[in-house]
Amino acid sequence: MPIPVKPDRSVTTTCAYCGVGCGFKAETVEGRVVRMIPWKEGKANHGHSCIKGRFAFDYYQHPDRITTPxxxxxxxxxxxxxxxxxxxxxxxxxxxxxxxxxxxxxxxxxxxxxxxxxxxxxxxxxxxxxxxxxxxxxxSRICHSPTQFGLSATLGAGAASQHFDSILQSDVVLVVGANPTEGHPVFGSMMKRAVRRGARLLVIDPRRTETVDSPHCRAEVHLALRPGTNVLVLNSVAHVIVRERLYNEAFVRARCDGDDFELWMDLVGDDRYSPDVVGPEAGLDPDDIRRLARIYAGGPNSTIYYGLGVTEHSQGSTGVMCLGNLTMATGMVGREGVGVNPLRGQxxxxxxxxxxxxxxxxxxxxxxxxxxxxxxxxxxxxxxxxxxxxxxxxxxxxxxxxxxxxxxxxxxxxxxxxxxxxxxxxxxxxxxxxxxxxxxxxxxxxxxxxxxxxxxxxxxxxxxxxxxxxxxxxxxxxxxxxxxxxxxxxxxxxxxxxxxxxxxxxxxxVLDEIARTSPAYSGMSFDKIEALGSVQWPCNTDAPEGTEVLHTVTFPRGKGSFMLTGYLPTSERATDQYPLLLTTGRILSQYNVGTQTRRTANVAWHDDDVLEISADDAAGRGLSSGDRATITSRYGSTELTVSISERVNPGVVYTTFHFAHTMVNNLTSDLDDWATNCPEYKVTAVDVVRASIAQPVAGS
Amino acid sequence: MSFIETERLVTMANQIADFFAPYPSARRIEGVRNHLRNYWDPRMRQALYDHIDATGGPELRPHVLEAVAVLREAAPATEAKKAYAGPPRD
Structure with a gap:
């Protein structure tokens, strides 16, 4: 058995990969990092880690590193x-x-x-x-800018309402457009823990993700909606809550603008958002929409976690507003176990x-x-x-x-x-x-x-x-x-x-300067963070040690505001020429565009992006797993290896974007969110053919 | 040449207008106006004005034209709504 390297120094720091921000002890020998040990006192991770933070640190000394201006x-x-x-x-x-x-x-x-x-x-x-x-x-312009816009417009603060541990007090967990077991694994583990303790899991995502169905994690309801129909489906969920009077009238009266609530009820209560109308358009069973709405509204403590599957759409900000509206309508905000929480990327x-x-x-x-x-x-x-x-x-x-x-x-x-x-x-x-x-x-x-x-x-x-x-x-x-x-x-x-x-x-x-100019950070300093281990904003005279849960008494904007979230289909649509809808995501071992993780041994787990395609769509194109395929959109083309998968429905294909040579952003459009210009990465109409018979396309 | 391609600006303005379409008339116009004022670089706004002056903006939603008229009448930054992302509230 190899003898572990004995470090000569250990420094507690924070992982720079995903938005969970795990605490680690970085151990060095003669000025070289040899090990990252999850920090047990870290309040975000409680001693847990994923295989990126734990093992993918060697990138800093990769031969590609440039050290001279x-x-x-x-x-x-x-x-x-x-x-x-x-x-x-x-x-x-x-x-x-x-x-x-x-x-x-x-x-x-x-x-x-x-x-x-x-x-x-x-x-x-x-x-x-x-x-x-x-x-x-x-x-965040290209990822969560709609979060800042959509949550500010409804609740008044463009950030998560809860601390991570809050999920352990949730009875219902609704995950929308996110795959925390892969993208935010340490939080994903906490979510699994909540599910094992009895929380009911609901997922809205085009793909049958690992969050939907994997060991210790099975969604009670999964709405595998057609890419681009988030707002339609969330309005339909709201429709059920309004028509079946599942909303929390006392909360709305006390905490929200009543006129806006009436306008919102008129909008989402309209027949066009009935599950019977929405279901066929979104590729869903109407009864599944009803089940999800009833479970979420029933709580008693229901919480929402969401990701780029909500924000990276031409109606990204509207989708975030839908989530803010749902939390207010059902009174699921302002205490432990509830709330609405973006799972931030970087x-x-x-x-x-x-x-x-x-x-x-x-x-x-x-x-x-x-x-x-x-x-x-x-x-x-x-x-x-x-x-x-x-x-x-x-x-x-x-x-x-x-x-x-x-x-x-x-x-x-x-x-x-x-x-x-x-x-x-x-x-x-x-x-x-x-x-x-x-x-x-x-x-x-x-x-x-x-x-x-x-x-x-x-x-x-x-x-x-x-x-x-x-x-x-x-x-x-x-x-x-x-x-x-x-x-x-x-x-x-x-x-x-x-x-x-x-x-x-x-x-x-610099943090002192931030504190002097920024009310939410006004009580922060390096000394305080050192003393407390970490501090959640707002940290000020009212909350000198920070704030775990937002919106407990009032919203920063006073009354909560229901926004009118009319559904507008994206102009990126499947056609005879581009009959499939491509959507994108992440895998456990790699991070974003892979700049760092590709330069570590983590490539042993995942060394290329692949195209997931349903068996029906693959058969119609003569494709088998392992074949190379050319994917073309209106904007460009690229080539990927095919993997036939039950995780995607017919009509939908999926890939990750971790490797520069696959150039997945050759395919994506320049459509973007109406409010923030966040790009619509999650919906691109494409065709897929065997690479050997593909024809070059304009613009590729 | 326009500061940003006119087609792009028209698309962006119409997208904003489409979001505010479900609101009552006055709030719809004010919502578009506030968004253009608080989120658009002044050169983008000026390029949109120039396009409207030159062509009348036939491809723009009516409440974009109304919002621009309101925006051009009022003026300075101090009149803009403070720290507010949504449509105006009474």
């Missing part, structure tokens, strides 16, 4: 290695030249949810004080949303158009701020294609691989005069960059992450930054080179 005049030129000061001066010189030639608002920035709260805060500060505009966005995507990395909002979800809010930041930063909303990331790309947007600073994101309509993003980046990428590796996006800042992994810096339950936890430096600077230091260096002088000795000073 680089510049080049043109993207076809070879890179020139330079020192940090030269890189900062070159990037700042280009940004200032471009602003002088094309205007202050011709440049922008995007922050990364792999970075800390402090680094995200500094990125939006960089845009506002150094670029002097609001062209700042974050990667480790700090909640922080990305909270820390003002939006073109229209400052920290704490407060509008830049609000003079009082903006004034408080002007006082702090001693500078006049732009009072107009800036551009969202997709609109930055749109404006670049028309020649109006000329430079971008991208922190830890790879939009060519992760954003919709790859061709459009490539065209946008190629049209810019300066693209600055800060990353660990030469990503697909970095290949079109003019400046490369070597970023730092979460093992190489101090700071905090905010997880999906609003829990702010410490990220601690385990090893020195391989490139010499942590990400927060890089942004400060660039900011100073742009002419806005600022200085921080430690990220704790």
């Amino acid at each position: 680089m510049i080049r005049k043109n993207v076809d030129d070879p890179w020139q290695e330079v020192d940090w000061d030269t890189a900062f001066a070159y990037a700042a010189g280009e940004f200032k030249r471009i602003q002088a030639e094309h205007g202050t608002t011709s440049v922008g920035a995007v922050s990364s949810s792999r970075c800390t709260n402090e680094e995200i805060f500094l990125m939006q500060k960089f845009a506002r004080v150094a670029l002097r505009n609001n062209n700042i966005d974050n990667c 480790g700090n995507v909640q922080g990305g949303s909270c820390l003002g990395s939006w073109p229209h909002m400052l920290t704490g979800y407060r509008f830049v158009t609000d003079d009082v809010v903006r004034g408080s930041f002007e006082d702090e930063w001693k500078i006049t701020l732009d009072s107009e909303p800036g551009l969202r990331l997709p609109n930055m790309f749109d404006a670049a294609v028309t020649g109006s947007f000329k430079a971008i600073y991208i922190q830890g994101e790879d939009p060519i691989q992760s954003d919709p309509n790859r061709h459009h993003v490539e065209a946008a980046l190629r049209s810019m005069e300066c693209v600055v990428v800060q990353d660990l590796y030469l990503s697909e996006t970095a290949k079109l960059a003019h400046v490369f800042f070597p970023g730092s992994s979460s093992l190489e810096k101090d700071g905090t992450f905010t997880n999906a339950e609003r829990r702010v936890s410490m990220v601690r430096k385990v090893i020195e930054p391989l490139g010499g600077l942590a990400d927060w230091q890089i942004t400060v260096g660039f900011m100073n080179a742009m002419g806005y002088e600022c200085h921080y000795d430690h990220p704790s000073e």
Whole structure:
């Protein structure tokens, strides 16, 4: 039996993979990380871990890692290695030249949810004080921006209402468009524990996911709806609750706007949302819709967890509003065991949303158009701020294609691989005069960059992450930054080179600045988080040790507001030419576009994306498991290996998007959410044919 | 050339209008107006105005045109609703 390596140092920190934000003890030998041990005192994970956080940490020292700043005049030129000061001066010189030639608002920035709260805060500060505009966005634009919009509109706070442990007091768990056993495994285990203890599990998802049916986890009702019909089906659930008078009238009268409730009842109570009408259109048995509605409304404690299967639609924000409406109508909000909870994708995507990395909002979800809010930041930063909303990331790309947007600073994101309509993003980046990428590796996006800042992994810096339950936890430096600077230091260096002088000795000073300017974080400090282990916002004078459950007495907006959620079918529809609907998801061992996990031994579990297809659809195309197939959409094509699966219904195909070479975003459309421009990743009409007989398609 | 392609702006504006369509008339118009004011870069709004001035905006939903008229009459940022994502409330 091998002798375990004895560590010479152990540092407690927070995992950067999914939004669960597990605590780990990172153990090192001679400055090299050798082991990640789940932290028993971690309040998000209680000593549990998944195979990403536990084993996929070697990416930080992969041979692909770039540790020296680089510049080049043109993207076809070879890179020139330079020192940090030269890189900062070159990037700042280009940004200032471009602003002088094309205007202050011709440049922008995007922050990364792999970075800390402090680094995200500094990125939006960089845009506002150094670029002097609001062209700042974050990667939740393409995942959970509808959560911020939809939950703010209904409940008044764009974040989970509960802490994770709350699920253990739930009698009914409704999972919509999420697969926590794969995507958020540690929370998935807690959900299984709740089910084993007797909670009834309901799932709405086009695919028969592992959450629907796997060991210790079986859904009592599974609505395998046709992709794109979330709002239709959720309105039908509401229809049953209204028509059968299953709503909680006392709660609604006390806590919600009564006029809005009447309007909402009129809308969802209409016959067009009857299960008998909706069932055939959504591919469901009407009685299953009724069963799900009755079980959810019956509680007594029912809770909702949802994911990108709700948000990444042209009606993503409307779908989130549907969930907010359901919780209010049934009184399932404001105590333990109930609520509505987004399962956030990246480790700090909640922080990305909270820390003002939006073109229209400052920290704490407060509008830049609000003079009082903006004034408080002007006082702090001693500078006049732009009072107009800036551009969202997709609109930055749109404006670049028309020649109006000329430079971008991208922190830890790879939009060519992760954003919709790859061709459009490539065209946008190629049209810019300066693209600055800060990353660990030469990503697909970095290949079109003019400046490369070597970023730092979460093992190489101090700071905090905010997880999906609003829990702010410490990220601690385990090893020195391989490139010499942590990400927060890089942004400060660039900011100073742009002419806005600022200085921080430690990220704790940035959190202090966040606390001074952000009511929900006003009681936070590194010292407090160290002392308590972690703190959930809001943390202020009313709740000095943080808040586990939101909306207990009132909603942040006062009365809860029922939003009118009329169903509008997506314009992305199956046709004779594209008869199947493609939807996407994740697998346990890999993470998002795989930038990190692909560079670890986790590829032993999953080394490629495959296409799940029903036996009926495969037979009609002469396909067997293991065959290569070409998948074509209106926008492009790619090739995947076929896996015949009972998890998808006829008419639906499914894949993951973890590997760059499969280029799944070649297929996806540029349709997006009406409110936030979050892309409609979850519905793409495609055809599938054997690779050997496939014909090239335009645009591929 | 438009700041962002006109077809894209028209699609986005109509999507917003379609969401607010179930609301009573005044709230429908105010909802679209607030969204354009609080979420759109001013150059996007100006490009939409330019398109309406040049063509009348025949492909735009009627309440987009009404909302734009309201938006162009009122003005400054200080009049915009504060920290509010939804339609106006009485």
